[in-house]
Amino acid sequence: MISATFAYVRPGSVDEAVSALADAGEDAKVLAGGQSLTPLLRLRLAYPDALVDVGRIDELREIRDEGDAVRIGAMATHHQVLRDPLVNEHLPLIAQATATVADPAVRHRGTFGGSLAHADPAGDLPAVALALDAVLVARSVRGEREIPAADFFVDWMTSALEPDELLTAIRVPKLGPGWGSHYWKFHRTAQAWAIVGVACAVRRERGAIEDARVALTNMGPRPVRARAVERFIEGRSVSEDAFRSAGAHAAEGTEPPGDLHGSPEYRTHLAKVLTTRALTAAAAV
Amino acid sequence: MPPIRVEVDGATYEDDVEPRLLLVHYLRDRLGKVGTPVGCDTGNCGACTVLMDGLSVKSCSVLAVQADGHDVTTVEGLGAGGAEHPMQRAFHEEHALQCGYCTPGMIMASIDLLRENADPSEAEIRDGLEGNLCRCTGYQNIVRAVRRAAGEMRRPAEERATAEEREATP
Ligand SMILES: Cc1cc2nc3c(=O)[nH]c(=O)nc-3n(C[C@H](O)[C@H](O)[C@H](O)COP(=O)(O)OP(=O)(O)OC[C@H]3O[C@@H](n4cnc5c(N)ncnc54)[C@H](O)[C@@H]3O)c2cc1C
Ligand code: FES
Ligand code: FES
Numbered sequence: 001m002i003s004a005t006f007a008y009v010r011p012g013s014v015d016e017a018v019s020a021l022a023d024a025g026e027d028a029k030v031l032a033g034g035q036s037l038t039p040l041l042r043l044r045l046a047y048p049d050a051l052v053d054v055g056r057i058d059e060l061r062e063i064r065d066e067g068d069a070v071r072i073g074a075m076a077t078h079h080q081v082l083r084d085p086l087v088n089e090h091l092p093l094i095a096q097a098t099a100t101v102a103d104p105a106v107r108h109r110g111t112f113g114g115s116l117a118h119a120d121p122a123g124d125l126p127a128v129a130l131a132l133d134a135v136l137v138a139r140s141v142r143g144e145r146e147i148p149a150a151d152f153f154v155d156w157m158t159s160a161l162e163p164d165e166l167l168t169a170i171r172v173p174k175l176g177p178g179w180g181s182h183y184w185k186f187h188r189t190a191q192a193w194a195i196v197g198v199a200c201a202v203r204r205e206r207g208a209i210e211d212a213r214v215a216l217t218n219m220g221p222r223p224v225r226a227r228a229v230e231r232f233i234e235g236r237s238v239s240e241d242a243f244r245s246a247g248a249h250a251a252e253g254t255e256p257p258g259d260l261h262g263s264p265e266y267r268t269h270l271a272k273v274l275t276t277r278a279l280t281a282a283a284a285v
Numbered sequence: 286m287p288p289i290r291v292e293v294d295g296a297t298y299e300d301d302v303e304p305r306l307l308l309v310h311y312l313r314d315r316l317g318k319v320g321t322p323v324g325c326d327t328g329n330c331g332a333c334t335v336l337m338d339g340l341s342v343k344s345c346s347v348l349a350v351q352a353d354g355h356d357v358t359t360v361e362g363l364g365a366g367g368a369e370h371p372m373q374r375a376f377h378e379e380h381a382l383q384c385g386y387c388t389p390g391m392i393m394a395s396i397d398l399l400r401e402n403a404d405p406s407e408a409e410i411r412d413g414l415e416g417n418l419c420r421c422t423g424y425q426n427i428v429r430a431v432r433r434a435a436g437e438m439r440r441p442a443e444e445r446a447t448a449e450e451r452e453a454t455p
Pocket of ligand 3: 360381382383385386388401407420421422448
């Protein structure tokens with residue numbers, strides 16, 4: 001299908017972009033990599049009056065070291081993130097999950113920020129951002145604000161961004177020594193979305209798990225932190241048994257959807273099994 | 286309508302386009318480059334894959350206005366002076382197509398794959414082509430063709446030229 005008509009603006013700077021968003025009103029949308037938005041336009045599931053294409057604002061693509069955090073520009077492409085030395089050194093969980101997103105051609109255009117702003121609960125990166133306690137930086141003509149990942153994913157495909165706000169960067173605290181991480185994605189075919197995914201980071205000290213952060217993909221209308229798993233495993237000695245018992249708590253407080261890829265019961269089962277596997281893999285530091 | 290200027294297969298085009306026009310429709314309907322087909326409506330099948338500044342993209346998921354100022358290569362721009370690109374020749378020789386619908390996208394994605402990895406294993410080829418669906422071949426011969434092209438493209442140019450000369454002499 002051909003999409004409905006819309007106006008198109010291509011600002012050259014962040015300031016121009018936020019003014020364009022303010023001028024365009026409620027029914028404007030940011031165009032990032034377009035890998036989710038273009039199909040939605042074509043299926044006429046989205047009817048924006050205007051698109052603000054931020055694809056030419058180079059500063060939004062920067063990935064830089066901020067001491068105890070890595071700041072990833074919202075427009076850094078999946079392709080760029082995957083190969084970035086800072087991401088690979090300090091946040092291998094992001095690189096590992098990004099490698100499972102779609103396929104090379106989609107990764108050449110799709111962006112880290114776009115994946116988060118899109119807030120698709122089946123997307124792989126929202127759960128990763130949640131597990132890593134990322135902070136999302138948003139700008140509008142009204143100023144800049146920082147939104148913790150825990151407050152960013154509001155509902156199905158709905159983020160905390162206001163219509164006039166541009167996500168500019170994501171600040172992700174580095175995982176220091178002793179941390180291990182793993183993203184376990186379960187999908188039926190190559191290039192498919194996760195039926196369930198588990199993002200997990202743990203800090204091991206003297207044979208025990210001192211810190212654990214676990215977040216789930218596609219176990220509800222938004223990504224969820226598996227707090228019960230974290231509480232269970234923290235302070236315990238590393239063992240197969242401990243990970244299995246921890247995994248058994250994975251579905252607590254979730255609202256898994258039922259669709260043609262699996263029933264809520266099946267997803268509940270997957271969450272438990274995959275959490276056990278992800279913990280085991282992450283702890284193998 | 287916004288003006289765009291794009292380089293496609295070595296020629297520069299300047300046009301005014303509607304913002305909603307997709308790159309694939311610009312290529313096919315405005316430039317007549319029908320070598321790039323459309324297979325799906327959702328960015329899934331990869332039939333429409335072209336290179337933008339050397340990187341593979343699905344041209345059904347790029348607006349023509351987004352291609353403004355960029356360099357696009359379609360399957361029609363491969364090969365110099367009528368000669369086939371080694372990837373095209375390998376697809377031909379390994380019988381890597383049946384209906385041919387996926388082939389232009391498959392060839393462009395394969396060229397992109399070799400840009401990053403000159404000597405991919407079978408598993409790496411399957412992984413690198415995960416965004417391109419083929420409903421006919423079962424992929425075996427496609428993998429073989431990419432392996433063959435990779436070998437071909439790693440050979441130094443002079444050696445390749447001599448081999449081609451030899452093949453051309455009756
Ligand atoms: C075939 C296919 C398979 C895929 N498989 C997966 C998968 O397995 N896992 C996965 O996680 N993803 C998958 N994706 C989605 C992919 O990751 C997209 O890159 C991503 O969802 C959107 O990023 P984008 O930059 O293309 O955003 P766009 O499509 O440009 O935008 C998406 C939405 O976010 C908003 N937005 C984007 N950037 C900003 C910003 N800076 N500020 C404010 N709002 C913004 C837009 O207005 C729009 O509403 C797939 C996509 C395709 C086409
Ligand atoms: S037509 Fe572009 S991916 Fe299918
Ligand atoms: S040859 Fe027919 S789809 Fe690939």
